[in-house]
Amino acid sequence: MANKFINDAPSDANEPMGSINVTSLVDVMFCLLIMFMVATPLMSPEGMDVDLPEGRGEEITEEEFFYSIISVDKTGKVFLGTLPLSQDKDKLAEELKNNVKVKEDGKVFIQGDRNVPYERIVDVLVALKQAEVSSVGFIADPHMKRVRGSE
Numbered sequence: 118m119a120n121k122f123i124n125d126a127p128s129d130a131n132e133p134m135g136s137i138n139v140t141s142l143v144d145v146m147f148c149l150l151i152m153f154m155v156a157t158p159l160m161s162p163e164g165m166d167v168d169l170p171e172g173r174g175e176e177i178t179e180e181e182f183f184y185s186i187i188s189v190d191k192t193g194k195v196f197l198g199t200l201p202l203s204q205d206k207d208k209l210a211e212e213l214k215n216n217v218k219v220k221e222d223g224k225v226f227i228q229g230d231r232n233v234p235y236e237r238i239v240d241v242l243v244a245l246k247q248a249e250v251s252s253v254g255f256i257a258d259p260h261m262k263r264v265r266g267s268e
Contacts, residue, residue: 185218185219185222185225186256187241187245188228189227189233190230193233195241197212213245213248214247223250223252224254225252226253226254227255
């Protein structure tokens with residue numbers, strides 16, 4: 118009897134085998150795992166080119182960074198992640214209100230270029246208030262050289 122099962126139960130040569138060979142499934146899962154491990158760091162948001170002002174505060178974790186980031190570049194253009202938003206104040210509020218991620222989390226971080234007019238940041242804050250965003254944080258350069266009063 119050349120054909121034996123693990124439990125040494127007698128079997129007929131024409132009877133179908135009652136176990137599943139998962140070796141090929143494990144190989145496929147390992148390949149998928151490796152592909153995701155390689156691709157995930159490449160999917161992290163680059164953000165916009167923003168020259169952040171210096172300031173004190175706690176560094177945000179990587180998990181917090183993946184919340185919605187609103188960027189205001191030096192020309193005053195507003196971006197949600199890398200998605201450009203409207204320059205009109207009313208349309209900006211409507212776009213933020215219709216964004217599922219912003220509505221679901223109720224939390225965003227603003228990173229504004231140090232050379233952008235303050236009024237543009239206020240426009241973004243007003244749009245966020247109209248979009249009923251309950252929590253707003255500001256991102257500053259954590260590697261500051263000197264802040265007045267901290268000497």
